[in-house]
Amino acid sequence: METQAFGTLNYIVLLLYLVAIMLVGVYFARRQKSADDYFKAGGRIPGWAAGISVFATTLSSITFMSIPAKAYTSDWTFLIGQYIAIAILPFVFYFYIPFFRKLNLTSAYEYLEARFDIKMRLFASISFMLFHIGRIAIITYLTALALIPFVDMNPLTIVFLIGVLCIIYTFMGGIEGVIWTDVIQGIMLSAAAIMIFVMICFNVDGGVGEIFSMSAEADKYFPAEQFAWSWTDSTIPVLVIGFFFASLQQFTASQDVVQRYIVTDSIEETKKALLTNAKLVAVVPVFFFAVGSALYAYYSQNPQLLPENFNTGGILPFFVISQMPAGVAGLIIAAIFAASQSSISSSLNSISACYTSDIYNRLGKNTSKEKALSMARIVTVVAGVLGVVASTYLIMSNESELWDAFNSLIGLMGGPMTGLFMLGIFVKRANANSALAGVVMSIISVLAVRAMTDLNFFFYGVIGTLMVVLVGYLTAPLFASNKSEEELHTLTMQREA
Template sequence: MQKLDWIVLSVTLLFIVAYGVYKTKGSKNVEDYILGNKETNWWTVGLSVMATQASAITFLSTPGQAYHDGMGFVQFYFGLPIAMVVICLTFIPIYNKLKVFTAYEYLEQRFDLKTRTIASLLFMVQRGLGTGLTIYAPSIILSTLLGWNLTMLNIIIGVLVIIYTYSGGTKAVNVTQKQQMFVIMSGMIITFFLILHLLPNEMTVSNALHIAGANEKMNIVDFSFDPETRYTFWSGIAGGFFLSLAYFGTDQSQVGRYLSGKSDKESQMGLIMNGFLKVPMQFFILLIGVMVFVFFQFNDVPLNFNPVNKETIEKSVYADQYHKLENQLKLLNEEKKEYNLIYIDHLNQNYDNPILRNRLVALSGKERELRDQAKELITKADAKAETNDKDYVFLYFILHYLPKGLIGLLLAVILSAAMSSSASGLTALASTTAIDIYRRNLKTQKSDKHYVDATKYFTLLWGIIAILFACVGTLFENLIQLVNIVGSIFYGTVLGIFLVGFYIKYIKATAIFYSAVASQLLIFYIYYLDVVSFLWLNFIGAMLTIVLSLISQFIINQRNSNRIIEV
């Protein structure tokens, strides 16, 4: 990184933190600190909801996901717009009518304290893990590629978030997320057009899409019914719908965003805005990854994007074998470039040459074989090495091919996204701990200032916990998938509790509590068996909770009836 990159990065991040503290310092009551005094307009609600979901993982992993697997990941979001409509019609009016600070307050009014508590605890477990991951994800990749200290990066990101979140609560999160979304989208749009500029002069956008299509990167929709296929139209509509319904409808990190809206209408418009823009935004981010793939059809590409793996191999007895693979890849890259240029020339003459397309597919197949052989060597050199390099693709491109200044901006994008999602997580964890656990179990009544101070201290505590988790975290197959897997394991059960509460008045507290416990244990077991794509866990968890609670309530009613008859 050059001096200009450091200036751009530092000024951007410090401005966001200082602005958040300046605009929101001095909350005097709980409603102001947790709900932003319910003064948020619809477009701020919408941007805040989007920024909360768009973590650094989104901008690190999603382009790498598209680079390797194409556009199919966008199907994951197909159920989101439908979920937004359901939440607007059902969840928001109920929450606002009951004047709750957190989503879980509703559960005690509908069921009992133990149901409220189990939902709160399930949320805190998964959101605590998720918040630590949103700090850890950018840290480990930036530390690997830039040589920065991982622990120090975790602490820096965590402390920056804690400063303005501790100071201003929900209002601070809302005002800073507007700035963060501006930085994020500006950086991504500039990057997209720069990639197009870096492609060969004779290439058009249409040519680039044809090359991507020839390499099966533009297969957007899969209508197959194979439950083991991770991303299909059906898993996106069903599993994605239930995950979105649970995340936006019951996760306090999102519920807190629209509970701060001025009215039902403002909150609803903010969510509808998110429903309209989220799928196109994810499509665009995936398309950037596809364009990076096209770019590397004309430029040198490493065997593995993770530089740690390269260092591991160089120190091992497999270095010579790895070098041979690198030489083969270099020759293959030259051949790919030659055939792609010929293919472009034919496309410019309105002829999509099928022979050339097949040749490009064959060359991509050879490249995958070389990469697989490289992964085998890396594993032999270090059995614990993470050979999957999807999370490193986009940052490798940024650091090696973007001009001065823009590198700093893109790193600011990644860190801003980490801060925005982490800040929402901390405020949600703090408000849930303060309201659902601490205040609810206090024997004596305290002042508003006491609860504001308590929420601030819980913000600090959860911030430290998130930093500690980030410092001991480990990399997974793909970070964007890990976040969704963690959510899918827990969200289904919590969503089932809320759906029963909203729509099935027949079911009472005892039935729903024990059904939720059983459902969560079964979901752990199903995930352990690995028999279905993780997206289906949301649907299965919700359905298990509903069905088991119906059966449990029927059994309870039958027992009660028998006792009455005996008496």
């Protein structure tokens, strides 16, 4: 299929967006006096901004494009996951945020050393860093891959615009620059989804009523068969369980989200951040699914507009480039760039926070504030370059089927981390050696299940998490505790014991 002419006006709009994002990084660069500023923003971030940042961080460009494609070709069942993410927030409010705020952490994994030992801290931190370097590469690659058929840009140019510019503004502005660019990007993502839906409604005969009527007739919301239990397919019961543990991992054991809990000046502002995120998650993703239904109605009425043998995974950018007015199309493509950059910049800053806090400061000697800040910026650049190089390799080698494989590894790497936090906070008798036994068994179990069964990948995180907790609990009496009663009183929820 021929690429669409992107047009001068669209290029101007995209360029203006990229310049604006760069200027935000330049503005906040002057406030970065220490590593504490670079990772915590001196507590200057209001709760509502941190909340939009969490929302933008967890919504990548792949989600931005794949949700409408999913609703177009299939149904709305994956919307369940968004509301599971909201449902766990009271749990996070009550049990997790007090620990992260009280201990004044830079890296979430500092808690694991305080509760267990340095091995658990390094395991979780290194796992997080490796996972997110891969995430940067794959998000950049898949974004470029999705846009290549529709815009007349070289794929390496797309990688450069997304990756290199993201490195620059993250390098300069630290977490403060990242969060305020996330605010801009989160607003752009939300406005783009609403704008696309409204514009399609005006182009469908019968308008919004016809859109939802056609989807209902095609049984494209929550089909009855999706409520059946399955060990291999992503039916609704599987999604509920899988998204519960995936959301738990994201909100309790992932540095890029947990870091938002410590950039505000009070626990009330931190809770406000998650409430803001919950409101956005409750509303905005519905528009992404509605866009998919609207595209289904539009192209059902106008099938001649779709090229023969069209890959429907790119239905959203195809509509934007081919049907939306010049300038508006550039704004939507800028929103896709924004979705990618908001995820990548958060990954870069959190990788830097983990390395600086968990390795450089923890294992190094005589690390001054100035040296720590310099190291933080160096790591930001190195992690970004690694991600861009890996993404370039993926483009040159034309790799495929990466996203499903990458998602399946979340259980392998995210499950043990989530389990460690659960074990530490809720199981008072657990100790460093029982936690290590739990992690080892967790990794072995997930690898065995992945290699020997057809179990749906949503179960990997469940197995990885629960295996750490179960084995950590059962083996605890075999080892002597390395923490005093006073330390356990501070580091666990079972304070009455």
